[in-house]
Amino acid sequence: MSTSDLLLLGIVLFVLIDFSAGMVINYLNERSKNQPISAEGAEIFNPEEYAKSMAYGTAKYRFEMLTTLISTVTILAAIILGGFSWLDAQLRDRLNNNLLITVVFIAILILISTIANLPAGYYSTFVIEEKFGFNKSTKKLFFQDAIKQLLISLALGLVLLYAVAWIYQELQSQFWIIAWALFAAFSLFMFIFGTRIFLPMFNKLKPLPEGELRTAVEDYCQKQGFPLSKLYEMDASKRSTKLNAFFSGMGKVKIIGLYDTLIEKLSTQETVAVLAHEVGHYKRKHVYTMFAFSNLQTLIIFSLMGWLLGNPNLSKALGSDTPSFHLSMLAFFLLFSPVSTLLGLINNSFSRRNEYQADQYSIDTYPGAREHMYNALKKLSRESLSNLNPHPVYVAVHYSHPPILDRLANLHK
Numbered sequence: 001m002s003t004s005d006l007l008l009l010g011i012v013l014f015v016l017i018d019f020s021a022g023m024v025i026n027y028l029n030e031r032s033k034n035q036p037i038s039a040e041g042a043e044i045f046n047p048e049e050y051a052k053s054m055a056y057g058t059a060k061y062r063f064e065m066l067t068t069l070i071s072t073v074t075i076l077a078a079i080i081l082g083g084f085s086w087l088d089a090q091l092r093d094r095l096n097n098n099l100l101i102t103v104v105f106i107a108i109l110i111l112i113s114t115i116a117n118l119p120a121g122y123y124s125t126f127v128i129e130e131k132f133g134f135n136k137s138t139k140k141l142f143f144q145d146a147i148k149q150l151l152i153s154l155a156l157g158l159v160l161l162y163a164v165a166w167i168y169q170e171l172q173s174q175f176w177i178i179a180w181a182l183f184a185a186f187s188l189f190m191f192i193f194g195t196r197i198f199l200p201m202f203n204k205l206k207p208l209p210e211g212e213l214r215t216a217v218e219d220y221c222q223k224q225g226f227p228l229s230k231l232y233e234m235d236a237s238k239r240s241t242k243l244n245a246f247f248s249g250m251g252k253v254k255i256i257g258l259y260d261t262l263i264e265k266l267s268t269q270e271t272v273a274v275l276a277h278e279v280g281h282y283k284r285k286h287v288y289t290m291f292a293f294s295n296l297q298t299l300i301i302f303s304l305m306g307w308l309l310g311n312p313n314l315s316k317a318l319g320s321d322t323p324s325f326h327l328s329m330l331a332f333f334l335l336f337s338p339v340s341t342l343l344g345l346i347n348n349s350f351s352r353r354n355e356y357q358a359d360q361y362s363i364d365t366y367p368g369a370r371e372h373m374y375n376a377l378k379k380l381s382r383e384s385l386s387n388l389n390p391h392p393v394y395v396a397v398h399y400s401h402p403p404i405l406d407r408l409a410n411l412h413k
């Protein structure tokens with residue numbers, strides 16, 4: 001068996017393992033979910049709401065199994081039947097610039113995957129979310145969002161891809177350190193300005209209006225030395241009834257956003273407790289550790305790429321005798337999937353630990369926060385029909401936040 005055949009076998013095997021493991025974990029989670037309600041759970045849901053939360057989980061579970069099956073079959077077919085090398089050959093016939101071929105190749109893949117994902121997004125929003133009373137989005141807004149997201153990913157993704165491919169063309173195996181530095185600079189820019197620049201294209205951000213809440217927030221922020229000018233209310237209610245809050249940016253350009261749905265459903269004190277949690281993410285330096293960790297990950301990826309990308313067998317595994325940056329990269333990422341799963345596990349476990357620390361920060365800095373946070377989290381889970389009994393393996397793989405009952409227990413310990 002030739003090296004390229006062996007690589008092809010590895011790719012197919014990884015796709016299949018990824019798929020089967022995903023299915024098994026989803027199934028375990030679905031089984032773990034359907035349990036009689038516990039005493040702690042009964043503080044969140046009445047029996048009717050609890051039944052609804054389980055039905056919501058099942059609807060999402062079934063739909064995810066179906067979409068994963070379809071996408072896996074499509075990718076396997078493209079790999080085995082040589083769809084990627086066919087596209088590459090078509091472009092090679094028409095274009096004579098390698099960088100241009102790479103950019104157009106990836107642009108076509110982004111376009112195809114966006115269009116292919118539209119029906120699933122549509123069904124999820126207008127059938128599942130609608131049925132359970134979450135959806136507020138209109139069809140017009142849905143398609144506007146999709147078009148904007150596509151244009152942004154094409155604009156940013158293709159410019160970055162062009163730069164990395166050009167560096168690779170010039171430096172070959174030495175390219176990885178320069179390409180990584182460029183990538184790190186880009187992600188620093190996105191970490192700081194990303195939300196500032198792109199969020200307003202989707203949502204309106206406005207300062208908190210005068211009133212009881214603003215006074216309470218001003219009071220808290222002043223004590224913490226957190227500039228109030230960085231605090232915004234966001235019109236999340238135009239898409240969904242679910243509540244949330246977020247932080248973004250670093251240094252002088254940091255912001256905290258509170259969903260209007262959160263402000264509407266939580267009491268003043270509960271809202272301040274949630275805000276204190278978000279401030280905690282800054283004060284505990286989570287922004288910097290997350291940034292450092294994500295750059296460490298890309299450093300690992302780029303150094304492996306520097307080592308492997310020059311091997312013509314990567315392109316050959318996908319069916320092309322002419323090595324190219326884009327086919328080699330595609331084969332690389334397909335082979336890289338076990339490592340990316342591992343990195344995802346580490347990322348999520350970090351993130352869940354950070355959530356406990358931010359909760360603790362809220363307790364330490366806002367009087368009464370233990371109770372207010374407790375009540376706020378209960379409302380948050382009720383309003384989003386959270387799964388009370390996720391399977392531990394599913395949590396490890398998919399949860400960036402601790403399961404709700406663990407988080408409540410931690411607040412009351």
Ligand SMILES: [Zn+2]
Nearest residue numbers: 277281355358
């Ligand atoms: Zn948090």
